[in-house]
Amino acid sequence: MKFQQIDQFAANLRADTRESVHSGSKAGHEKRTSVLFDHYADPNRLRQIAGEIKQHVVENLDTYLPAVEARLQANGVIVHWASTAEAANEAVYSILQARGAKKMVKAKTMVSEETELGHFLEKRGIECVETDLGEFIIQIDGDHPSHIVKPIIHKNRREIATSFERHGLGAYNDDPETITRRARAHLRHKYLEADVGLTGANFVVAESGRIVLVTNEGNSRFCLAATKCHIAMIGIEKILPRDRDLGLLLNLLARSGTGQQLTVYTEFIRGPKAAPQEDGPEETHVVFVDNGRSEVLASDCREILRCIRCGACLNVCPVYRQASGHAYRSVYPGPVGAVLSPLLAGKQFPELADLPKASSLCGACNEVCPVNIPIPDLLLRLREKGKREGSEAAAAATPPMGAWSVMATQPAAWKLAMFGGKIMNVLPAKYIPVPALQAWQAKRTLPAWRGGAFRSWLRTRAQPAADVRSAKSEG
Amino acid sequence: MSSDRDSILSRVRSALAPLPERAALPDWERELVIMRNARGAVDAVALFSERLVLVNGTPLTSAADLVALLEKNGWRRGYCDPALWPGLQAAFPATFTVETLFDRSRVDDYQFGITAAAGGIAETGTVILTDGGTSRRLAALAPWVHVAVLSRRTIFVDVPEAVAALGSDPNIIWCTGPSKTADVEGILIEGVHGPGIQVALLVD
Numbered sequence: 001m002k003f004q005q006i007d008q009f010a011a012n013l014r015a016d017t018r019e020s021v022h023s024g025s026k027a028g029h030e031k032r033t034s035v036l037f038d039h040y041a042d043p044n045r046l047r048q049i050a051g052e053i054k055q056h057v058v059e060n061l062d063t064y065l066p067a068v069e070a071r072l073q074a075n076g077v078i079v080h081w082a083s084t085a086e087a088a089n090e091a092v093y094s095i096l097q098a099r100g101a102k103k104m105v106k107a108k109t110m111v112s113e114e115t116e117l118g119h120f121l122e123k124r125g126i127e128c129v130e131t132d133l134g135e136f137i138i139q140i141d142g143d144h145p146s147h148i149v150k151p152i153i154h155k156n157r158r159e160i161a162t163s164f165e166r167h168g169l170g171a172y173n174d175d176p177e178t179i180t181r182r183a184r185a186h187l188r189h190k191y192l193e194a195d196v197g198l199t200g201a202n203f204v205v206a207e208s209g210r211i212v213l214v215t216n217e218g219n220s221r222f223c224l225a226a227t228k229c230h231i232a233m234i235g236i237e238k239i240l241p242r243d244r245d246l247g248l249l250l251n252l253l254a255r256s257g258t259g260q261q262l263t264v265y266t267e268f269i270r271g272p273k274a275a276p277q278e279d280g281p282e283e284t285h286v287v288f289v290d291n292g293r294s295e296v297l298a299s300d301c302r303e304i305l306r307c308i309r310c311g312a313c314l315n316v317c318p319v320y321r322q323a324s325g326h327a328y329r330s331v332y333p334g335p336v337g338a339v340l341s342p343l344l345a346g347k348q349f350p351e352l353a354d355l356p357k358a359s360s361l362c363g364a365c366n367e368v369c370p371v372n373i374p375i376p377d378l379l380l381r382l383r384e385k386g387k388r389e390g391s392e393a394a395a396a397a398t399p400p401m402g403a404w405s406v407m408a409t410q411p412a413a414w415k416l417a418m419f420g421g422k423i424m425n426v427l428p429a430k431y432i433p434v435p436a437l438q439a440w441q442a443k444r445t446l447p448a449w450r451g452g453a454f455r456s457w458l459r460t461r462a463q464p465a466a467d468v469r470s471a472k473s474e475g
Numbered sequence: 476m477s478s479d480r481d482s483i484l485s486r487v488r489s490a491l492a493p494l495p496e497r498a499a500l501p502d503w504e505r506e507l508v509i510m511r512n513a514r515g516a517v518d519a520v521a522l523f524s525e526r527l528v529l530v531n532g533t534p535l536t537s538a539a540d541l542v543a544l545l546e547k548n549g550w551r552r553g554y555c556d557p558a559l560w561p562g563l564q565a566a567f568p569a570t571f572t573v574e575t576l577f578d579r580s581r582v583d584d585y586q587f588g589i590t591a592a593a594g595g596i597a598e599t600g601t602v603i604l605t606d607g608g609t610s611r612r613l614a615a616l617a618p619w620v621h622v623a624v625l626s627r628r629t630i631f632v633d634v635p636e637a638v639a640a641l642g643s644d645p646n647i648i649w650c651t652g653p654s655k656t657a658d659v660e661g662i663l664i665e666g667v668h669g670p671g672i673q674v675a676l677l678v679d
């Protein structure tokens with residue numbers, strides 16, 4: 001029997017992991033909603049305009065990319081381009097080599113997760129330390145992030161305390177404050193020893209060449225205060241047209257991601273430090289990374305390139321909450337990942353083509369998305385593509401719709417099926433000879449069957465509508 | 476590398492070529508992003524202090540209050556921007572050790588760092604630091620307490636106003652409250668890599 005892989009994963013998920021993910025994402029969503037609606041009379045209008053701005057950028061990348069490059073260079077930034085993950089990693093490595101750099105500190109960047117930069121550099125003898133607390137814990141555990149904003153949403157404090165102990169960061173102590181202080185003491189010396197600081201970018205503005213970075217912990221600021229060389233790895237879709245658009249997007253990003261008005265640190269970088277300032281990079285590099293994005297741009301799902309990686313769609317998604325991020329088997333989990341991951345996979349698309357099916361199409365992801373991406377529509381388009389390309393992963397556990405259409409168009413067959421439904425209340429699903437149903441049911445419980453009663457109700461019902469009308473006119 | 480540039484740009488061009496038309500860039504009114512409860516607020520300084528408290532920051536209005544806060548917690552070693560020290564020195568008793576040079580090899584010796592802010596944002600309780608205005612990036616980040624000396628005259632009302640005034644400084648950072656994380660079980664912990672205490676000392 002073929003299972004949807006994500007179902008399989010969800011079914012095998014440890015109960016405490018599911019609980020961590022469920023409560024973490026639910027809390028994130030509730031905070032986001034109350035803050036947005038409390039602060040703004042019409043938050044949906046903000047989302048709509050932000051979506052239009054980003055859609056404009058996506059559809060004009062051919063002019064924006066050379067424009068932003070020229071602006072960055074005018075600001076003294078050295079610009080590199082990388083078609084693939086490998087080329088991006090090589091570009092970073094050659095910057096390090098040119099400086100004789102051996103140690104790098106790294107802020108959280110999703111694009112470096114895509115390219116697996118850390119492993120790449122470590123194999124070449126570079127010490128590459130993750131500095132975001134969550135990413136640091138992921139690194140010492142050899143794990144993968146399971147959320148794009150809260151990478152260790154799947155871990156509890158006991159697991160973290162055990163990892164710290166194993167990693168020589170003090171005796172077991174699972175108090176979150178102690179954990180954080182130990183990381184603080186350990187990591188600040190890593191920043192000060194490092195030759196290079198690597199970050200991503202939340203936005204890069206075409207008009208000014210400003211690279212905009214947001215963090216809460218202050219780790220990317222430390223990377224940029226302690227080291228002499230800054231490398232920003234940036235996906236080619238991260239552009240905003242004008243500085244003033246930051247006024248909209250920053251407000252939306254923080255509220256959607258973490259329910260804050262603003263992230264604690266919002267940094268605007270135009271290039272190397274100014275002369276009187278002692279701290280900070282003398283050299284600033286930008287590596288623009290394609291890694292499949294231009295193919296997404298050519299597809300009928302290019303709207304996903306609007307994404308600003310806020311994580312709101314993960315937090316609200318009923319499938320994500322049950323299955324956790326690792327179930328998506330890729331860097332981007334949740335609804336955004338169900339669209340983006342198979343697309344970025346290029347030739348490996350069929351292997352991830354089941355992800356677009358990991359959705360009930362409830363539409364909640366679209367409703368919370370700060371750039372108003374129509375994720376359910378994109379999921380449908382990708383389901384089509386999966387079918388066209390005959391992906392086996394996508395076909396797993398698909399119910400036979402041909403049988404459904406016969407049943408729904410022949411009254412006799414329908415009656416029989418409704419009777420069959422009643423039998424299901426007493427007959428375990430494993431005895432019903434429909435493999436897709438068995439697969440579905442193996443991981444879920446069906447509610448008691450109550451179907452088939454509509455027609456008899458229609459024949460025998462009273463006519464209350466007329467009574468109500470006459471009662472009203474009498475009153 | 477340049478071949479990567481050309482191939483990316485050519486792929487992007489051919490991906491977009493079939494589009495019958497391109498989405499236009501919408502304009503939007505600044506009103507759209509002004510928070511309901513900040514509308515029409517005239518007293519930016521009062522709003523700033525109120526909002527700073529909401530993000531667990533500490534607004535202060537005199538050097539004496541600052542010294543009292545540091546005293547109370549036993550934070551007696553720190554750094555002060557050499558340009559600010561002459562104006563503050565009188566308020567600090569001799570029990571304090573305040574350096575006007577920041578030695579990064581002794582980063583843990585500084586319990587507080589006093590630097591100048593280039594401005595503030597009222598609706599968010601944000602202090603703005605720039606490379607031109609802030610003596611040392613590290614001194615505003617590494618010590619447990621960061622004191623931003625902020626002139627009341629440089630407080631912007633809201634985010635769009637502050638964005639409009641970004642200017643040409645190569646590095647600007649907006650700090651909204653103390654450094655924080657909720658990575659461990661969603662529990663809020665302050666003072667992760669940056670300051671655990673963010674003070675704004677309001678001056679004229």
Ligand code: SF4
Binds near residue numbers: 307311313336371372
């Ligand atoms: S798709 Fe939208 S909601 Fe999801 S992470 Fe991206 S921007 Fe946020």
